[in-house]
Amino acid sequence: MSQPQHLTVPQxxxxxxxxxxxxxxxxxxxADALDIEGFAETFTDDGEVVHADGGRTRGRAEMTEAMRARLPRYKGVSTQHWFGQLxxxxxxxxxxGVSYYTLVAMVDGDGLSFQPTYTVDDVLVREPGGDLRxxxxxxxxSGPGRR
Amino acid sequence: MSQPQHLTVPQxxxxxxxxxxxxxxxxxxxADALDIEGFAETFTDDGEVVHADGGRTRGRAEMTEAMRARLPRYKGVSTQHWFGQLxxxxxxxxxxGVSYYTLVAMVDGDGLSFQPTYTVDDVLVREPGGDLRxxxxxxxxSGPGRR
Amino acid sequence: MSQPQHLTVPQxxxxxxxxxxxxxxxxxxxADALDIEGFAETFTDDGEVVHADGGRTRGRAEMTEAMRARLPRYKGVSTQHWFGQLxxxxxxxxxxGVSYYTLVAMVDGDGLSFQPTYTVDDVLVREPGGDLRxxxxxxxxSGPGRR
Structure with a gap:
């Protein structure tokens, strides 16, 4: 039996x-209000997102453009993004560094369904005004062999 | 591109x-134990609930009466009310003022299912003894155009 | 109508x-990484788990053995354990004493599904080094009559 490792980490x-x-x-x-500009403002000006499919956006302008292109698929759909195990x-x-699980509930005319689960790794920074971004x-x- | 709005709010x-x-x-x-009296006591005496269908109860007496009327539909069903993004x-x-997402898991003889997702806006007050209600x-x- | 009970509990x-x-x-x-040894180390050396089916393990050695026996059923499956209402x-x-709801999302080749919901009662202790276990x-x- 192995020695228990020390679990201590900065509180x-x-x-x-x-x-x-x-x-x-x-x-x-x-995000759930499809407030694309408002969502982009919660990122730094050069904020970068790497999606699960490998796609990537850099900066708010690219981010809002990519989100606008995805808007049609949310027609008649309402989402709730849940985060857990932060x-x-x-x-x-x-x-x-912040890591969390995501569960996205979608409601449309056919009722409730869920998107696949994801694990997300963020880096948050504190802006001069004190805000996090x-x-x-x-x-x-999440998936077999991709944890 | 718009100027990023200041995100600061009272911490x-x-x-x-x-x-x-x-x-x-x-x-x-x-709520999940169907402890109707106990649930009503977590509201102020004049506590008001506006349901998603527009129905409304005012005060603990009306609330407990309405909940008792709904009891039969929970026969053989166990619920878990989850709250998120508080x-x-x-x-x-x-x-x-407290706002949150809800997800309600239901288990009955057929297994697990979910109620539709909701977004809830509460007002909590501190009673003289210090308790929140x-x-x-x-x-x-949640739903298309009702966010 | 009953007198509202005092809700106060230690903050x-x-x-x-x-x-x-x-x-x-x-x-x-x-747990979700199937890191069985690492998971067992988050329990005390004599840690005990009583499962929903009445099965029980006592101590890390028994726990890791039981988990290894269950490993085959997680082949090609990725899980996310969510906790709520802590x-x-x-x-x-x-x-x-810590009590919480659990929701376990599973992703395999067929997509997303959920295990039944559970309610868990833990006792956590602080080890000499300061860690919780x-x-x-x-x-x-969760289920009719078993709440």
Whole structure:
């Protein structure tokens, strides 16, 4: 039997935990409202997103363009993005590494369905005004051998 | 491209975040246990609920009566009410505005199913003894054009 | 109508709430990664788990053996364990009683499905080094009359 490894990691304060959860609750309200401009503003100006299919956007302009192109598929569909099992890790440069599970519920004329689950790794940075913003996001589809 | 709006809002402390989450965990334990009296006690005496279909109850007496009328449909069914993407906002009168997503899992003889997703807006008040209670609740069904 | 009962219970601090949530986020990352040894290390050496079917394991050795026996059923399947409606209650001996809902999403070649929902009662203890570990876990399947 192996020696138990030490599990200790830097403790996240309750204030930071609440702040990060609140940041995501706001960011996802905008995503689910299809408020593309508002969603893009929760990223840094050069924010980067790597999607599960390998697609990638860099910067707010590219992000809003890509989201506008996807808008038609949300016609008549309402989404709820749920995040769970959040892990927050302070990074060397003062940024925050945040990892979480996602579950996306979709409601259309046929009722409720779910998109596949994903695991997401974000880097959040604190802007001069004090706000958090997402600097990078890597989305990984859960699946056999891709955890 | 629009100027990024300032995202800053009053910070919610970790203590308040934990208290509100704990309040809902207890309130929903009672709902899922079909403890109607216990559930009603988590509302103020004049607590008001506006349901997604426009139905409305005012005060604990009306609330418990309406819940008792719905009891037969939960025969042989067990529910779990999940809340997500919680947003807490202090209001002018010391009350708390809280908004969240809901997902309700139901287990019966046929297995697991889900009710439609909702977005809920609560007003919580602190009673003289220090307890939080729900003063009003507005439940909105997620769906195309109703976000 | 009954007198409203006093709802007050010992307040959980934001720091403790964040610590416990983070503990589970790490524990479940290991479960979902099928990291059996790593998962077992999040339990005390004599940690006990009572499963919904009445089966029971005592100690890390028995736990890892039982998990290895279940491994084949996770071939080609990826899981996400979600926890919700967490309730933390300090116990007399300094341990923590934690209760939560679980929802387990599974992705395989056929897409997304869910395991039945459970309600879990844990006892967490703080090890000399300061880490939390699970000393006991009782898993109850949600279902009619078994809440």
């Amino acid at each position: 996240v304060t309750g204030d930071l935990y609440a702040e990060v959860q609140t940041f995501y609750a706001r960011q996802m309200r905008r 892990l927050i890790e302070p990074l060397a440069d003062g940024a925050l 997402t600097r990078s996001r890597i989305i990984r589809r | 919610v402390t970790g203590d308040l975040y934990a208290e509100v989450q704990t309040f809902y965990a207890r309130q929903m334990r009672r 947003l807490i906002e202090p209001l002018a009168d010391g009350a708390l 729900t003063r009003s609740r507005i439940i909105r069904r | 959980v601090t934001g720091d403790l709430y964040a610590e416990v949530q983070t503990f589970y986020a790490r524990q479940m990352r290991r 309730l933390i209650e300090p116990l007399a001996d300094g341990a923590l 699970t000393r006991s876990r009782i898993i109850r399947r």
